Amino acid sequence: DTGVSQDPRHKITKRGQNVTFRCDPISEHNRLYWYRQTLGQGPEFLTYFQNEAQLEKSRLLSDRFSAERPKGSFSTLEIQRTEQGDSAMYLCASSLTPVRQGRYGYTFGSGTRLTVV
Amino acid sequence: DAKTTQPNSMESNEEEPVHLPCNHSTISGTDYIHWYRQLPSQGPEYVIHGLTSNVNNRMASLAIAEDRKSSTLILHRATLRDAAVYYCILRALNDMRFGAGTRLTVKP
Numbered sequence: 001d002t003g004v005s006q007d008p009r010h011k012i013t014k015r016g017q018n019v020t021f022r023c024d025p026i027s028e029h030n031r032l033y034w035y036r037q038t039l040g041q042g043p044e045f046l047t048y049f050q051n052e053a054q055l056e057k058s059r060l061l062s063d064r065f066s067a068e069r070p071k072g073s074f075s076t077l078e079i080q081r082t083e084q085g086d087s088a089m090y091l092c093a094s095s096l097t098p099v100r101q102g103r104y105g106y107t108f109g110s111g112t113r114l115t116v117v
Numbered sequence: 118d119a120k121t122t123q124p125n126s127m128e129s130n131e132e133e134p135v136h137l138p139c140n141h142s143t144i145s146g147t148d149y150i151h152w153y154r155q156l157p158s159q160g161p162e163y164v165i166h167g168l169t170s171n172v173n174n175r176m177a178s179l180a181i182a183e184d185r186k187s188s189t190l191i192l193h194r195a196t197l198r199d200a201a202v203y204y205c206i207l208r209a210l211n212d213m214r215f216g217a218g219t220r221l222t223v224k225p
Contacts, residue, residue, distance in 0.1 A: 004160075035215075042204060042215030043161065091160050105151060106213065108160030 004109035006092050012115045013082055020078045021112045025094030032075050033106065034067055035091040036060065043091055049075060050097065082116045089113050121205045126220045129195045137190040137219055139205030144185050148207040152179065152190045155202045155218070164190065166208070195223045 005024040013019050025032050030051050035043035046065070047057045051072035061067075064082075069075040079086055090113075093106040122140040129135040141150065149168050153161040165172055165179045167188075172179040178191040192199055204218040 040217075042202075042217050045214055093160070105163040105166055105208075106153075106161075107163065108153075110158075111160050 004092055004094055004107050006090075006109035006112050008112055009110065010113045010115075012117060015084060015116055016081055018078065018080045019082055019114065020076050021090055021092075021114075023075045023077070023092030023109060025074070025092070026107055027073075028096070029094035029107070030072070030097050031095045032069055033093045033095075034075070034077050035093065037089040037091055037111070038087075046077075079114075082114075084116045087114055087116045121207060121216055123203075123205050123216060123219045125217065126222065128222045128224060129192075129199075131197060131223055131225050132194050135192040135195045135199070135221065135223075137192075137203050137205075137221065138187065139189070140187045141205070141207055142186045144207055150179065150181060150185075150188050151206045151208045151213065152177070153204045153206065153215075154199075155204070156200075161204065161215075164203070195221075197223050197225060199223055 007022045011019055033048040034046040036046055037043045044060055045058050046061050047067050048055060049069040052069050064080045067077045089111040091108055091111045093108040095106045096104045149166050151166040152164040154164050155161045165174055165177050167179045167181055171181060180189045200221055200223045202218040202220050204215050206213045206215060
């Protein structure tokens with residue numbers, strides 16, 4: 001297993017366009033998380049999945065954002081009608097479901113850097 | 118959510134030990150203490166985690182105060198490759214919330 005993969009690594013798009021990012025987690029991990037990170041800040045939680053079910057969404061995830069994990073494996077994050085404020089690094093992470101709270105760590109991908117011009 | 122407090126930045130000399138502090142006075146009994154680090158242009162990388170007892174692994178050691186209200190990440194011999202932002206996080210059941218972390222600079 002090569003870890004968590006994210007595609008593309010970089011994306012430049014014009015304001016108003018739609019973009020989609022993909023995340024392939026570690027195969028045996030049933031949890032998948034999306035975070036957003038802007039320059040100089042720590043990652044901000046967006047949403048997470050347990051298998052194919054999306055269990056929590058942050059208020060940061062406006063109506064223009066949608067995430068899916070259709071078969072409980074890879075996940076996509078789509079941003080519609082992009083705005084300049086969407087420019088950020090989008091990080092994906094996966095983990096096992098903790099049998100006891102917080103027992104397992106996360107494995108992060110290298111992220112997709114989005115630039116909206 | 119229980120929060121953590123870390124210094125914004127720290128400096129260390131190469132080959133010397135580094136002690137990165139973290140305060141988490143509102144920690145609950147079931148919160149695990151996790152540490153991650155983030156190198157430039159990369160996603161965060163897991164370093165170590167613990168619940169009550171001190172923990173050691175090949176990367177670092179984690180010292181947890183007896184009352185669990187603070188912890189310290191110890192890098193035994195800092196190298197230039199350890200220059201990164203270090204995040205101390207309390208992990209509850211469902212997700213982790215990152216703060217701004219401590220930016221560690223290692224001087225040759």
